[in-house]
Amino acid sequence: RKEVEQDPGPFNVPEGATVAFNCTYSNSASQSFFWYRQDCRKEPKLLMSVYSSGNEDGRFTAQLNRASQYISLLIRDSKLSDSATYLCAVPSGDGNKLVFGAGTILRVKS
Amino acid sequence: GAVVSQHPSRVICKSGTSVKIECRSLDFQATTMFWYRQFPKQSLMLMATSNEGSKATYEQGVEKDKFLINHASLTLSTLTVTSAHPEDSSFYICSSQGLAGGGSYNEQFFGPGTRLTVL
Numbered sequence: 001r002k003e004v005e006q007d008p009g010p011f012n013v014p015e016g017a018t019v020a021f022n023c024t025y026s027n028s029a030s031q032s033f034f035w036y037r038q039d040c041r042k043e044p045k046l047l048m049s050v051y052s053s054g055n056e057d058g059r060f061t062a063q064l065n066r067a068s069q070y071i072s073l074l075i076r077d078s079k080l081s082d083s084a085t086y087l088c089a090v091p092s093g094d095g096n097k098l099v100f101g102a103g104t105i106l107r108v109k110s
Numbered sequence: 111g112a113v114v115s116q117h118p119s120r121v122i123c124k125s126g127t128s129v130k131i132e133c134r135s136l137d138f139q140a141t142t143m144f145w146y147r148q149f150p151k152q153s154l155m156l157m158a159t160s161n162e163g164s165k166a167t168y169e170q171g172v173e174k175d176k177f178l179i180n181h182a183s184l185t186l187s188t189l190t191v192t193s194a195h196p197e198d199s200s201f202y203i204c205s206s207q208g209l210a211g212g213g214s215y216n217e218q219f220f221g222p223g224t225r226l227t228v229l
Binding site (some may be wrong): 032034041042043044045046049087089091095096098099100101102103 | 144152153154156159167201203216217218219220221222224225
């Protein structure tokens with residue numbers, strides 16, 4: 001099993017839709033989780049950090065399911081500007097680095 | 111989040127040239143910096159972990175003599191691609207990790223990246 005796995009998508013959704021994607025991880029001891037957003041030809045930008053059961057920031061909600069070892073990202077009322085690749089990241093087993101998933105592509109269309 | 115700068119943003123060079131990329135954490139002291147490479151439409155690939163005052167730790171398959179990393183201060187790490195070849199053309203991104211702005215130790219903040227094209 002890969003350390004971090006994501007559905008590559010793409011997820012094509014209309015404006016205003018709610019969309020969710022999951023990220024599964026193998027290290028059951030992980031205590032922190034991160035969602036990054038990466039636009040085409042740009043660097044990843046931290047979107048949300050998750051340390052307990054979840055986190056919410058405006059239209060974005062991240063939820064952690066420790067039993068099934070996945071984190072999800074929910075985006076409500078999608079905007080065209082939400083179109084990007086969403087990367088999840090989990091600390092490595094030794095905690096010295098982050099392991100990134102390959103990313104999920106989201107395309108929001110009018 | 112923390113502010114990380116990277117310079118240059120874009121480099122076009124001839125094969126055989128060495129290219130140095132600088133990564134600076136502008137508003138906090140980064141004990142650890144990371145260097146990633148990303149090919150078009152592919153995921154981030156960690157190349158090495160750079161620790162201030164000590165040797166970098168390279169990921170498996172990354173040649174340490176080709177990708178020289180120096181982390182001489184808490185705010186600056188450099189990556190030198192020695193004798194670059196066309197297959198080294200990629201997007202190189204650094205990130206800083208540290209207690210920036212009260213964030214978690216594990217949080218990483220990325221520089222804007224350097225797009226290297228080797229002719």
